[in-house]
Amino acid sequence: MMEELIVIKCGGSTVESLSDDFFKGIKALQQQGKKPVIVHGGGPRIKKMLTALHIQSEMVNGLRKTTPEVMTVVEMVLSGNVNKELVRKLQKHGVYAFGVTGCDGLLLQAKAKDLPALGLVGEIVKVNDTFLHNMIDLGAVPVISPIAAGMDGEDCYNINADTAASAIANALEAKQILFVTDVPGILKDNQLLSEVTPKELVNFIHDGTITGGMIPKVHAAMESLQGEAEEIMIVSGHANIVGDGHIIGTKIRNTVGVIQ
Template structure:
């Protein structure tokens, strides 16, 4: 009994510190494939909300989108890590990312007692975007980057104690919907909401000194150290956009950004409510 009480007491100062604070959590699409794992994540988010924090979810869904494309007879194509998105693929994104995946997360959170509402970056002008090309000048179709965030609809939901669940689809000035990187949307959204933290829930432990050794986890980095790792090419390709998103977010005013392994049960609680934490934290230093 004493051990249980000590666990609760360890959480107390963190609950006090983050009470009333906004947390932007990016939920990686691969984490949504395991029912038990999904439930663990949803429970964490709802618990954080009930103890007074304000979680906001931005989600991915790349694996599901690729499956739906293959069902439609389309082969997923990537250039420089970006999904080539023609009109037909954009329709699949609306159905899968903005529809099925978004609503499944909302249902999962509500099942555990949360009050979640699903929106996309197109709703209320939340994410204004512009089309981009690959670095080599190749046409990517309806792929964009964030131009501006209008957080008013998200802030309204948070003020009313809802949990916003956001699909990373933006709109440009011509009225086209655009496929956006979920890490970047989360990193741009966090400072606009004056969030306390950005948390990227992914399927790796965090930033590793040796990409082949999971025991070489780097638990904390300053902005300068994180940027140097990218410049020195010491970070593997898939981790580069995540680290860059965290760096941009912290440079824009958010105190700390975290990359943590969402495959660890209750990783959010371990990161936020215990002294040790898990994953990699990036801060100004």
């Protein structure tokens, strides 16, 4: 029987404010027979720690230029503080969770995206899906910090969490991906849109319906549809993501093959 895998990407800005209802929703997904895999970010905490340690950093095209000094902080915050906090909260709500970095078991392997411009920002070239399936078969929910090992096994790379989630979903052939944000989904005239197409999303960006931080989220979601995923959803981390047996948020689906 095909596993009902669902990849859930928790944005860095939402990690600290994920509600108890959100974690109850993860438990509900398991009870429905789904097998969640969680990928998380941690940008705000990384920025706060860099400032506290007086380490200079800069953003280049939406990505944090990662020097070796910055990489040390990125790994410390993502793989230590944020990852283990999520594991604790999941287990508090009865979800057996296992926190790992992309370096563990060579789960994620990467090469430099643009070493001169971005430093140790990586581009994923390989996902160890066997390692992930082994964890899932044990009944665990993998909680993945987006740090990747270099192909030589020595270097360590900072990976954009949206990119990591998409790569992992493709490797697992997951049909569903959730992008967890600090809003209930995509809003138009203050009303939640239950379902949209990629074409509509492009129009919403052009007419100003979608602005700010939602734009890169939407682009990542549309890119995910080019892989194995059939359904992408943008949901809130402030509420139970499952209501009446269904996930609540904005669904982004290709129109091809959709049964009306």
